[in-house]
Amino acid sequence: MFNKLKTRLTLIYTISLVLFLLLFISILYLLISREIDDKEINQLSEYYKHEQHEFYEDLFEKKQHEIDFEPNRSIFYFVYNSKNELVSGEETYQGFLQSIREKPDELAEEISNVEWDQKHFLIMKQPLAKEGFVLLGTDITGEKHLIENLTWALFGLTIAFSLIFALLGFHFAGQAMKPIKLAFEKQEKFVSDASHELRTPLSIFYSSVDLLMQEEKQQLTPFGQEVLEDVKTEAQLMNKLVNDLLFLARSDKGQLTMDMKRVNLSKLLDSIFQRFSRKIPKNLLFEQKLEPGICITCDEVRIQELVYILLDNAFRFTKDGKVVISLCAAGSEKVLIIEDTGIGIAAEDLPYIFDRFYRADKMRGQEGAGLGLSIAKAIVHAHNGKMEAESTLGKGSVFKVVFKER
Numbered sequence: 001m002f003n004k005l006k007t008r009l010t011l012i013y014t015i016s017l018v019l020f021l022l023l024f025i026s027i028l029y030l031l032i033s034r035e036i037d038d039k040e041i042n043q044l045s046e047y048y049k050h051e052q053h054e055f056y057e058d059l060f061e062k063k064q065h066e067i068d069f070e071p072n073r074s075i076f077y078f079v080y081n082s083k084n085e086l087v088s089g090e091e092t093y094q095g096f097l098q099s100i101r102e103k104p105d106e107l108a109e110e111i112s113n114v115e116w117d118q119k120h121f122l123i124m125k126q127p128l129a130k131e132g133f134v135l136l137g138t139d140i141t142g143e144k145h146l147i148e149n150l151t152w153a154l155f156g157l158t159i160a161f162s163l164i165f166a167l168l169g170f171h172f173a174g175q176a177m178k179p180i181k182l183a184f185e186k187q188e189k190f191v192s193d194a195s196h197e198l199r200t201p202l203s204i205f206y207s208s209v210d211l212l213m214q215e216e217k218q219q220l221t222p223f224g225q226e227v228l229e230d231v232k233t234e235a236q237l238m239n240k241l242v243n244d245l246l247f248l249a250r251s252d253k254g255q256l257t258m259d260m261k262r263v264n265l266s267k268l269l270d271s272i273f274q275r276f277s278r279k280i281p282k283n284l285l286f287e288q289k290l291e292p293g294i295c296i297t298c299d300e301v302r303i304q305e306l307v308y309i310l311l312d313n314a315f316r317f318t319k320d321g322k323v324v325i326s327l328c329a330a331g332s333e334k335v336l337i338i339e340d341t342g343i344g345i346a347a348e349d350l351p352y353i354f355d356r357f358y359r360a361d362k363m364r365g366q367e368g369a370g371l372g373l374s375i376a377k378a379i380v381h382a383h384n385g386k387m388e389a390e391s392t393l394g395k396g397s398v399f400k401v402v403f404k405e406r
Contacts, residue, residue: 006170006173006174007170009169009173010166010169010170010173013165013169014162014165014166014169017161017162017165018158018162021154021158021161021162022158025151025154025155025158028154029147029151032147032150033147036140036143036147037111037122037140040122040138040140040143041111041122041124043074043075043138044075044122044124044136044137044138045124047075047077047136048124048126048134048136051077055077055079055128055134056128056129056131058079058087058088059079059081059087059128059131059132060131061087067086067088067089067090067091067097068089068090068091069090069091069092069094070090070091070092071092071093072092073090073092074092074138074139075092075136075137075138076089076090076091076092076093076096076136076137076138077089077090077134077135077136077137078091078097078100078134078135079128079132079133079134080132080133080134080135081131081132082130082131082132087132092139093116093117093119093139095117096116096117096121099116100114100135110124110125110126111123111124111125112125114137118141119139119141120139120140120141120143120144121137121138121139121140122137122138122140123135123136123137124136124137205235209228209231209232209235210232212228213228213229213232248356248371248374248375248378258299258302258382258383259299259300259301260297260298260299261297261298261299261300262295262296262297263295263296263297263298263300263303264293264294264295265294265295265296265298265303265327265334265336266290266291266292266293266294266295266327268300268303268304269288269290269307269325269327269336270288270290272304272307272308272311272325273286273288273290273325276311276315280315280323283319283320284315284318284320284321284322284323285321285322285323286322286323286324286325287322287323287324287325288324288325288326289324289325289326289327289328290325290326290327291327291328291329294327294328294329294334296334296383296403296405297405298383298403299382299383302379302382302383303379303383305375305379306376306379306380306401307325307336307338309372309373309375309376310338310376310399310401311323311325311338312372313372313373314338314339314340314342314397314399315340317340317342317343317397318340318341318342318343318396319342319343320341321340321341321342321396322340322341323338323339323340323341324337324338324339324340325337325338326338326339332404332405333402333403333404334402334403334405335400335401335402335403336400336401336402336403337398337399337400337401338398338399339396339397339398339399340396340397341395341396342396342397343393343394344391344392344393344394344395344396344397345389345391345393345397346393347393350389350390350391353373353389354373354374354376354377354387354389355374356371356374357371380401380403383403384403384404385401385402385403385404386401386402387399387400387401387402388400388402
């Protein structure tokens with residue numbers, strides 16, 4: 001249990017750290033990209049302002065000029081007239097112009113990022129009155145590669161630090177849980193030892209009371225006889241509580257003795273249904289919906305105890321209405337459902353109903369120590385199953401047990 005908790009805590013904290021670092025890297029990438037783009041845009045804007053009169057001159061000459069090739073320039077430009085015809089320009093990479101010659105109008109945005117021949121370009125589109133426009137651009141491949149390399153480096157560091165953090169977190173989580181584990185083990189040992197020690201005196205006490213009732217009952221006054229009956233009842237309840245605590249202590253230690261065999265669950269539940277049907281009040285309706293022939297490998301006595309606990313709770317908290325027990329097969333899973341139309345369980349109490357000694361406010365006046373559902377869950381867990389509960393206050397509860405074949 002503690003190893004699972006330690007692993008779970010480590011995973012939660014490590015995943016949180018990774019998500020935080022990934023968010024940090026993403027924000028950093030966007031900020032750096034934006035800063036580089038802003039710097040290049042400012043350079044293009046300054047160049048446009050400085051050369052604007054020459055662009056107009058080329059445009060108003062009404063004739064096409066040769067496109068100059070200047071590989072050493074940092075900024076290139078192409079001037080178009082109102083008919084999207086190329087008038088003049090200077091390029092820094094041969095072939096790039098051809099990729100946009102026939103579709104300058106597709107660069108509709110004022111600022112565009114264009115990828116060509118494994119290079120990245122930032123393109124700015126500026127109008128030249130109503131006579132045309134000019135495309136100015138610059139190579140930002142180096143900056144893009146710098147950002148990508150930085151990003152991958154940060155990803156690598158994130159993975160490395162996450163692994164280191166996970167290992168350290170696992171170690172420190174184990175150190176932090178040592179006193180908790182020690183306290184839990186002491187509590188387990190106390191419950192187990194106390195339960196064992198109490199069994200013998202309780203058995204003797206119960207036997208003595210039973211002997212008194214057989215031999216000396218007639219010598220007692222009616223009040224004395226009533227007190228003796230109360231003592232016997234309380235001794236029975238205490239004996240059951242001790243046995244329940246012993247069962248849970250063994251379950252915690254994984255020491256439950258299970259007599260596993262193939263059992264026809266449909267027949268077992270039908271037998272339980274018949275027994276309960278003879279005892280329930282007339283104002284309650286008890287129904288069964290059992291698919292025939294469903295078998296599982298289980299401890300028959302423990303499964304019977306599980307069903308008794310769930311049915312006993314259903315009838316105890318259902319004053320009027322009905323209780324339904326269902327069994328069906330869903331592939332390799334066998335599903336047992338017990339539902340009632342009783343008082344229900346409040347939403348704030350529902351997550352804690354399987355905790356030991358937990359009792360919701362509406363159940364405070366009921367008999368029992370609050371161990372029934374804890375025992376039921378332990379039985380289900382011992383059979384490699386799972387149990388869920390759904391409930392609506394004032395409308396009833398549904399307990400679903402799913403058994404999976406090993």
